[in-house]
Amino acid sequence: MKRILMMTTSALILSAGTAFAGSNTSAISSYGSSNNVSIDQIAGLSNTNASTVIQGPSSYSTGNSAGVTQDGHANTSTSSISQDGNSNSTSIHQGGVHSTNVSGVTENGTGNSASVEQIGYGDHSSSVGQNGSYNAATVEQNGRDDTSNISQTDAGNHAGVNQHGFGTNSSSIAQSGSSSGNTAGVDQGGFSDNTSGITQTGDYNTAYVTQTGFGGQVNYSSVVQTGSANYSAVHQH
Amino acid sequence: MTIGQSAFFAGAASIVLLSAPPTHADDLDLRLRGVQASQIDQILRNDADVTQIGSSNSSSIDQRALAQKAAADGLLGNWIKVYQNGYLNTSTINQSGTGNDAQVLQRGNNNDAAISQKGSDLGASITQNGSGHEATVQQFGVAKEFDIQQSGAPKSIEIRQYGGNGSGPPIAIRQY
Numbered sequence: 001m002k003r004i005l006m007m008t009t010s011a012l013i014l015s016a017g018t019a020f021a022g023s024n025t026s027a028i029s030s031y032g033s034s035n036n037v038s039i040d041q042i043a044g045l046s047n048t049n050a051s052t053v054i055q056g057p058s059s060y061s062t063g064n065s066a067g068v069t070q071d072g073h074a075n076t077s078t079s080s081i082s083q084d085g086n087s088n089s090t091s092i093h094q095g096g097v098h099s100t101n102v103s104g105v106t107e108n109g110t111g112n113s114a115s116v117e118q119i120g121y122g123d124h125s126s127s128v129g130q131n132g133s134y135n136a137a138t139v140e141q142n143g144r145d146d147t148s149n150i151s152q153t154d155a156g157n158h159a160g161v162n163q164h165g166f167g168t169n170s171s172s173i174a175q176s177g178s179s180s181g182n183t184a185g186v187d188q189g190g191f192s193d194n195t196s197g198i199t200q201t202g203d204y205n206t207a208y209v210t211q212t213g214f215g216g217q218v219n220y221s222s223v224v225q226t227g228s229a230n231y232s233a234v235h236q237h
Numbered sequence: 238m239t240i241g242q243s244a245f246f247a248g249a250a251s252i253v254l255l256s257a258p259p260t261h262a263d264d265l266d267l268r269l270r271g272v273q274a275s276q277i278d279q280i281l282r283n284d285a286d287v288t289q290i291g292s293s294n295s296s297s298i299d300q301r302a303l304a305q306k307a308a309a310d311g312l313l314g315n316w317i318k319v320y321q322n323g324y325l326n327t328s329t330i331n332q333s334g335t336g337n338d339a340q341v342l343q344r345g346n347n348n349d350a351a352i353s354q355k356g357s358d359l360g361a362s363i364t365q366n367g368s369g370h371e372a373t374v375q376q377f378g379v380a381k382e383f384d385i386q387q388s389g390a391p392k393s394i395e396i397r398q399y400g401g402n403g404s405g406p407p408i409a410i411r412q413y
Contacts, residue, residue, distance in 0.1 A: 203291070211283070220284045228291040228323070234298045236283035236315070 023047040029054040033085070034063040043072035043096075050077075056084030056108075067091045072099055079103040086132075087111045096120045101143070103127070110134055118143060121166065130157065133179075141165060150184075153177040155202065160185045163194070170195045180204045180227070189213055197222045200230065207232040284316045287328075292345070295327040302334040314338065314358070321348060332356070343370065346389070354378070365392070375399075384409040 024041040025048075041049040049072060055064040062085050070077035073096060081090045086109040094101035099122040105114045106129045113136045118124035124143040133154040138161075141148060145167040150159045152175045159182075163169035169190055175182040179202040188194035189212040198207045198221075205227065211219035211234075223232045283300040300315035314336025319328045322344045330339045333355040340362045341350045347369040352361045354376045361383040363372045368389035375397045376383070385394055394410065 209285075218282045218284065222286045222288075223296070224288045225294060226290045227294075229293045230289060230291065231294070232287050232289070232296045234285045234287065234296075234300075236285060236298075236300045237302075 023049070025050045027052040030064070031055075031057065031061070033061050036064070037066045039066075039068045041068075041070045041072075041077070043070075043075040043077070045072075046074045047072065048076045048078070051079045053079075053081045053090075055082070055088065057082075058084065061085030062087045064088045065090070068103075069093045070101070071095045072097075074098045076100045077102070080105075081114075082106045083108070083112060085109045089113045090115065092116045092118075094118045094120075094124070096122060098122050101125070105129070105137075107135060108132060113137070116140070116148075118146070123147075123167075124165070128159075133157065138162075139171075141169070143167075146170065148172070150174070151176075152182065153179065155179040156181045158183045161196075162187045164189045166191050168192045168195070172197045173199070175200045175202075175205065178202060182206070184208070186210070186221075188219075191217065193217045194219045196220070198232075199224045201226045203227040203229050205230045209234045209236075211236045282314060282316065285318070287317075287319045289319075289321045289326060290323060292323040293325045294321060294323060295329075296321070297329045299331045300334070300337070301332075318342075319350075321345070324348070332359075340364075343367070346370075351375075352383075359383075363387075365389075368392070371395075384411075386411045 022044050024043055026039055028037055037053050039051050043049045049070040051068050053066045055066060064083055066081050068079045075096055077094045079092050090105050092103045097120055099120055101118045102125045103116050104127045107114060108131045110132045111134050114128050116126045116139045119142045122143050123145045124141045125147045126139050127149045128137040129151045130137060131153050134156040135152060136158045137150050139148045140162045143165045146163045146165040146169050148161050148171045150173045152159060154177050157175055159173045161171045169188045171186050173184045175184060182200055182205045184198045185208040186196045187210045191214055194211040196209050205225055207223050209221045219236045221234050283302055285298050287296045296319055298317050302315055315332045315334055317330055317339045319341045324345045324347055326343055326348045328341050328350045330352045332339060335356055336358045337354050338360040339352050343350060343365045346367040348365055349371045350363045351373040356378045359376045359378055361374050364386045366388050370387055371393045372385050373395045374383050377399045
């Protein structure tokens with residue numbers, strides 16, 4: 001059984017479509033398996049995009065996907081996606097010129113994936129939380145001041161962060177629990193300070209950090225690994 | 238310029254000090270790698286902290302920066318701190334540029350630490366507590382300084398220094 005609840009203030013997009021003009025707000029809750037949600041929002045000048053997607057919520061839900069695209073000019077875009085179950089996927093793209101983009105993803109289950117892309121000259125913030133095993137999270141940010149937080153529990157998870165902004169880049173990855181076989185990779189570059197923190201607990205975990213830059217920046221990297229047969233590589237140029 | 242160094246022997250430990258003539262090794266290395274000096278000239282400071290608690294862990298750190306501008310806090314250069322607590326841990330560090338500082342602290346047995354530094358104002362410190370440790374330090378450039386402390390047996394240290402005028406701070410090796 002599948003049930004979809006929809007609420008909107010000025011514009012609503014469900015399962016493919018595009019919202020323009022002033023401020024856009026959408027909230028979608030879908031229950032069951034194999035549901036696909038697609039949201040496109042383009043805000044007017046100095047207006048806002050806001051999107052909330054909840055899928056699941058049963059732990060038996062599988063194969064759900066949510067895609068959100070938000071754009072505009074000098075606007076603020078916020079996106080929140082929550083998925084429960086297995087083999088779910090999320091994709092968030094936030095652009096805009098001089099825009100502030102904020103996204104949050106929570107996935108509970110196994111084999112889930114989250115992909116976040118935030119581009120454009122503005123401040124970007126991303127938070128991804130995945131509870132379960134064999135999940136994957138990738139975050140790409142290219143703006144002014146970029147901030148990414150990824151939290152993963154259990155084993156076999158992968159986290160990747162790519163930040164090449166004009167301002168400061170900050171990344172935090174925590175892979176915890178009695179987990180093993182996790183991989184965390186961070187690639188940071190730009191014209192200001194780069195900061196990376198990786199924490200891993202368990203065995204056979206791997207951490208890669210590359211920090212480069214072109215102008216007067218300080219690169220700081222912290223890797224903390226607790227367990228056996230872990231590997232860390234840090235390159236700062 | 239060749240640096241003559243003394244060999245130290247303490248207990249079952251062996252120390253090998255080697256000297257060789259290469260000069261401007263860092264500049265040559267950068268050209269060979271195709272790195273544009275104008276890019277890395279701008280880097281104020283690289284700072285890396287690695288903490289590994291457990292066994293059979295390994296870390297590899299590579300830092301490059303040249304002719305850093307003074308930072309607001311007066312600090313500049315490459316900074317590395319590695320702390321490993323367990324058995325069979327390995328740490329490998331490569332630094333090039335001005336104002337390099339590498340510190341490795343290993344607790345447990347059969348750990349291995351290797352530090353290679355190129356440039357000027359080089360500082361390396363390796364502290365190993367336990368038994369069966371190996372420590373290797375290679376320094377290319379001027380103003381070199383290192384401090385190695387080892388406890389337990391057997392232990393091994395290999396040190397190679399290239400270039401400079403030999404008037405830098407004294408070498409400090411303590412084996413217990």
